[in-house]
Amino acid sequence: MSAAVLPRELLISTIATLLEGVGHVAVGASSPAPAAGAMLARALAEEAGARLRLSILGSVEHNFFTNGSAELFDCAAQGRIDAFFLGGGQIDGRGNVNLVGLGGYPQSQLRWPGSFGSAYLYYVVPRVILFREEHSPRVLVGEAEFISAPGTSPEGVHRSGGPVALLTGKCLFHFDKARAGFTLVSLHPGVSLEEVKDLTGFAFQHAANVPQTPLPEGARLQLLRGRVRAEVAGSYPAFATSWGAELKSEAKA
């Protein structure tokens, strides 16, 4: 009997759902789950006779760009990137992300790597998916201390893209641009609404009954554990290895 769905598999499957209809998705170098989610979306698209292009930044083999590191941004500028992922040291209730640090600026007492391309891509990629496995009040805050990139922009400021969803290890939110706020749309198995409210530092909307995040099953789950796991091993060998090990120990259980 095959193993129950693993937490990472739920996340990867949810990411693939969030990427439905996308033509070209870009994934950062340190993002195994988004990459796997994009690979699942690509496999599903191919079954449907469509095509999804995946750029894994910083990779030599899985990077078809030929014009240096500026090309991703030019590509986005030309409207050729449909989806992108962003993490964030802090994500606040208005969708603002902080990738720089805490405790003052410029002398951040806790300094993170930096904004990378977020202060641009967050504005121009139509479907930015915020992704953080850690769901805690220190990540999901009421107000980000430093705004690498704001969740929305005022009327009159040219902006063709922005956040559409926030996926964590506990749940999935959608982002409402008009309201500049999040709506909880599903809870992962075993997670309660109260738990999410406790662990989330910002207010959010939700329906009276919040459904469970759908689990991958049947053919989708097979695709995930088969083709996708093999593909992701190329770029993220450690991730693929630990995934395989978890499956083995789950199957025994």
Add this chain to the structure above:
Amino acid sequence: MSAAVLPRELLISTIATLLEGVGHVAVGASSPAPAAGAMLARALAEEAGARLRLSILGSVEHNFFTNGSAELFDCAAQGRIDAFFLGGGQIDGRGNVNLVGLGGYPQSQLRWPGSFGSAYLYYVVPRVILFREEHSPRVLVGEAEFISAPGTSPEGVHRSGGPVALLTGKCLFHFDKARAGFTLVSLHPGVSLEEVKDLTGFAFQHAANVPQTPLPEGARLQLLRGRVRAEVAGSYPAFATSWGAELKSEAKA
């Protein structure tokens, strides 16, 4: 006994003199005499232990650019091009050049190819050498009908380059930026001051006694007829062939 100096050899040699000290010169695709002049300057530089780079635009073999046709202009923008040549349907007394046409605009009754890169390069290349074999009142006019590029710019307009000389089949002028006008500096053999005045549609300054344009001789002439003629044959075979034919018939005379 070797042939007397040919008219084209005088021009080529004079061009080489105008290029003394230059590190990188760009030559347009249809410019055999400037190319040969640059090749002579390069050969002389090598003898002196220096180096002169030559870009022949539109050439595949004699073009070391690798970033497409924008690169020449970027190169000039970065101050990496020291000298460039410009012809012109009309050149007027203020150094303005017309590469577009005559008899109205936009419906030019006589339409020439167009301004090419002149409306930019004329401003940023420090040493632009105007070169026209034809010395006539229809080329050298009082006032250009259309200004592809002006000879000078007002104070306050960013400009790091411009014309320094005008070489024709009859004589050599220098361009005085401060005065926005030409000074006749030498007459080619057999050409009189009166002839130049008759054939030039603009006023120019000159010394009481205008010297003769120096003829190439000795080692310089040998270099010209040997190495340079062989080198120019690669890019301008017809030019090199007719040069060789002229030398033969001159030697017999």
Add this chain to the structure above:
Amino acid sequence: MSEALMRLVRHVRPGMRVLLPVDYAGVAMALTRPLIAHLSAQGGAGLHLICVPTGGLQADLLIGAGLVASIETSAMSLGEAGGAPQFNQAVKEGRIALRDATCPAIHAGLMAAQKGVPFLPMRGLIGSDVLRHRPDWKVIDNPLSDTPDPIALIPAIQADVAIFHVPLADRDGNVRIGRRRELAAMAYAAKTTLVTAEKITETSLLSDEVSAAGVLPALYVTEVAEAREGARPYGLWGQYSGDTQELIRYAKMARSPQGFADYLAGYMGGAAV
């Protein structure tokens, strides 16, 4: 005319803004006849040509065939064969709208489109009649300068379609552009990119790092068709030289309306459909 070439030109519709490359960069001459046939059938194509950065035979044929409403170019020339006769005549008679440019301005306009910005600044130009006759180019005071510093702004050139020829493409649609990076600039700035290739190879052009450097990725290429000798009578870098005699022959004939009509008839009647 091959069905593959017709499939490409069907992407081109009347009124479109079309980018064409300079003669030494790889001109898709093999598409000229299908393009003329396809657009003539639609009547009054009214194309807006943008030459990157200068034009030649292909643009002149389109102008002569009555398919061009406007042209933006730094120059129109047939090289050793002289000026472009149909362009010259159309300009003289005011039959096409003319946007004279200068080479780096066209590169700047394409770069602005590549970067998704409304304009790029550019030096030079001030005091030139080229600038004077371009109401779309603005001069502003450099906002970053303490002292007055006028500088021109070139608007982004957003094109509908880019059309060019390359030595090699692969089955995925990656195309070899080598050092001709202006072809990439054209593709970045166009919604649709149509490419003819001397040859289509089974091996991916991205499979080795040396080869991949001169490749425009399939992401930017809408459709590719094979067209051997596809740039003729122009040459193709690294492949074959141009046919100056043919350009001279064209230049002579195209000097008159009847001569051009005869040339075009011969040109259109060429290969069997």
Add this chain to the structure above:
Amino acid sequence: MSEALMRLVRHVRPGMRVLLPVDYAGVAMALTRPLIAHLSAQGGAGLHLICVPTGGLQADLLIGAGLVASIETSAMSLGEAGGAPQFNQAVKEGRIALRDATCPAIHAGLMAAQKGVPFLPMRGLIGSDVLRHRPDWKVIDNPLSDTPDPIALIPAIQADVAIFHVPLADRDGNVRIGRRRELAAMAYAAKTTLVTAEKITETSLLSDEVSAAGVLPALYVTEVAEAREGARPYGLWGQYSGDTQELIRYAKMARSPQGFADYLAGYMGGAAV
């Protein structure tokens, strides 16, 4: 330290604006030790680093060695080994001037320098604290728009020196950069460009059109020196992978002043002079 490498680093003087590439583009790690030796001898180097567009080990070593006055970067990271400890500490203590950027802004600044213009416009940024803390970046109203349209202007990044590593160079000074066009962008924008190469070949890299596409011409390269394994512990595209364990080892040690001093002593004491 080899005399060839010392010859290169002598071009770098205190107070210079230095461009360094991102870790996967080809970092001249082999020049780090000679650079530290050369500049430390001059006392208080006060370099202004600009990371294209992010920095890592090389910049962190220079910061830890006390040679950096300011840094402009979109991020500082050691990849899987985490943050850059000396950078983090220097920022926390206010020991270096910090210019946080975002990747396309650095590309825009280099492009402005490449094009010889004072600025390039850029979308995004408005409402970001990155912009708020950059008094040198201006927001203007788009002069080409009929309706109010704010847009940021990024000033040209004019650098004194660019330093990077490539797989191959030839005797003329042409260097292979392959698809890493940001290295060309760095060279175009710098007065001096210093390159280390795995290997120097006798054959001209411009001798065939396929090879030439990925070449930065010698015109832009001031000096080249051979340095086998010259990017280590980083990898080099198409050549070898990076050594994550070494980066983790550095990250651990460099967390404390003593640990960093020990690492640097080991690093500087490495090969014989």
